[in-house]
Amino acid sequence: MNARKILAFAIGPIGNAALGLLTLPVITWLFSADDVGRISMLNVAVSFCVLFFSLGLDQAYVREYHGESDRGQLLKNVAFPGLLMIVVISAAFLLFPGSLSALLFEQKDTAISWLIMLILLASFINRFLSLILRMQEKGMAFSLSQLMPKLMTLIVIGLCYVLFTQHTLMQLVVANAVGFIAVSLMLMWSSRADWIAALRSSLDYGKLKAMLKFGYPLILGGLAFWGLTTVDRMFVRAYSGFEQLAIFSVAVSFAGVASILQSVFSTVWAPMVYKLAESNEGGEQQMVTKVTQCMLIAVVCLFSLGGLFSWLVDFVLPANYVNVKYILVASLGFPLLFTLSETTAVGIGLSRKTAYTMLASLSALLINVVANALLVPRFGAGGAAVSTCLAFWAFLILRTEFSIISWKTMPRFEMYFFTFLCLAGASVSALAGEKMKYELFVYWGVLLAVVLVRNLRFLKSFAKR
Incomplete structure (x- = not known):
């Protein structure tokens, strides 16, 4: 990977950090310390979702990518098990409305629980779709996927500042949801050829078993x-x-x-x-x-x-x-x-x-x-x-x-x-x-x-x- 490609990959983290430095003070001035603390628990849930439900198969994807000829099938093999688990567990939470927000924020709210589930699903999808751009060395597209969550969150918080006099936890959760979902849409467009090929492929249970053993x-x-x-x-x-x-x-x-x-x-x-x-x-x-x-x-x-x-x-x-x-x-x-x-x-x-x-x-x-x-x-x-x-x-x-x-x-x-x-x-x-x-x-x-x-x-x- 040459210096130009490394620079393209660097734009995202650098811009993301800059946006974070801008967004963070705004949040601390507008929202209560308790709500700032609560939203950090959402970040805990997102990191759990990405790390656990990936089943180690995201690392298997990186490890096997250069040696695999059918990369559409490879993507399906690594993404399908975790995606199925998230859908099943989300359905279980729907049986107890508001339980997810109560678990994370100590506030029972059905609407916030729905938004949390959307955020978790989007974060999982974003993990695997961003890996495609990473392995194909599409640095600019990858960087855009890193920038967009903070950018969209900042825009929504700015709108909340203009439109509302009181600032609530719901506004923070909505801002985060918009950011994650926007990234999902962008990544789906950028990697459309790859995930369409994955949809058309069949699962290879032999390879999946081997990758699960690795993962x-x-x-x-x-x-x-x-x-x-x-x-x-x-x-x-x-x-x-x-x-x-x-x-x-x-x-x-x-x-x-x-x-x-x-x-x-x-x-x-x-x-x-x-x-x-x-x-x-x-x-x-x-x-x-x-x-x-x-x-x-x-x-x-x-x-x-x-x-x-x-x-x-x-x-x-x-x-x-x-x-x-x-x-x-x-x-x-x-x-x-x-x-x-x-x-x-x-x-x-x-x-x-x-x-x-x-x-x-x-x-x-x-x-x-x-x-x-x-x-x-x-x-x-x-x-x-x-x-x-x-x-x-x-x-x-x-x-x-x-x-x-x-x-x-x-x-x-x-x-x-x-x-x-x-x-x-x-x-x-x-x-x-x-x-x-x-x-x-x-x-x-x-x-x-x-x-x-x-x-x-x-x-x-x-x-x-």
Whole structure:
């Protein structure tokens, strides 16, 4: 994949992050903190839907795409089981009107429940249709699918501001529904040849069984990963309420700017490595080592810059979100450490030993649950942010070591050392940021300087290419 194609894929995450930075302050000023906290539970449900109901077959689609001649049948094989499950479960919820909104928001509302079901269905469809564009390297169309949800949500919220004096949870849910459904329509048009071919194809139960065998560990691993990324919200909701959940979710949303790196890298990395492996040209190990070093530098720099400039969020948020700046750095742990683990864990996918992915996710989830149970009752949103950051540091180490066991060795001590320094600084910021804000400012400045000086020769050689 050349630089032009990578840039095309990057437009979506960059634009999405920019729209998020614009949308988030608007939401915090217009809607109550409780409703902001409630809408974060919708995001939890969406991530569960995509990760669990995909049954690991989305990863099987990426893995088998370049070696499959009948790609319409491949799409049908991977999408049909999860789609059937969603339809059946949605029908079950219809027997108990309003139960879905009560489960997520503690408000029983039939109309909101219907909208939630539409959002979940659309999110599942969007996952598989966007994979088509990703594998075909249609960067601009893929980027548009990333931009549209936030753009449509912002437009609808703007209309709500003009048309209504009171702003409610229903308006937030409608705005999200419009965004997801608009993306579904756009993706269906962009990939119409592919899904029409899938409709005309028949299921190949033999291939489906083989892909389910590949994806089966990813089902449990996906569920564990969902828990890993959402258990913090559940603890905050249970012990601190929706207002603290709003503070936490806003910090996580601002940290989502770092997901630019995650989205772009994850989009191009797996297809690139699998394509190289399929070509039998070799060089995968050298590529992984060099890319890991690049990603480590980027991750440490972003942690440090987050620590140096997190105070800027005070200028765009209401006064009741003053603690966001202290937990923002720890909230970077998920997108940054996960992205770094994507480089080092490639051996698990290449060797098809996906049980290691499940084991890494389950172990990190256990760490997250224990840490949340210890920290959230005392520190609230800050404790949740530290717990998740710690869990993803453990996740990085586990995925790296499992990849080495199943594939080839790689240098990693420096990666563990620098990421531990990031974890330590982020934890102090989240738990005692007000008391140590000046010391932390110096800490992040020194860490930034050290990582740049340490890798100066590598950066110069990289810049000359």
